[in-house]
Amino acid sequence: MPRKMTTTQLELFPDIRSTTATQTPLWQSLPDDTRQTLTRLMARLMAEHAGAAEGGNDHEA
Secondary structure, three states, X not given: OOOOOOOOHHHHOOOXXXXXXXXXXXXXXXXXXXXXXXHHHHXXXXXXXXXXXXXXXXXXX
């Protein structure tokens, strides 16, 4: 017998449409060191995700 969900996703995040969204800054307006740091972090995140998808583990012990 399928399990019946008692909580919906919308109940977990009530009234999210009523909050004002923060404007995302333009990439070009960010300082150079911030863009470099974000680029390195995104590359690392994607590499770790690819390793996890392949069943590998790139983390040091």
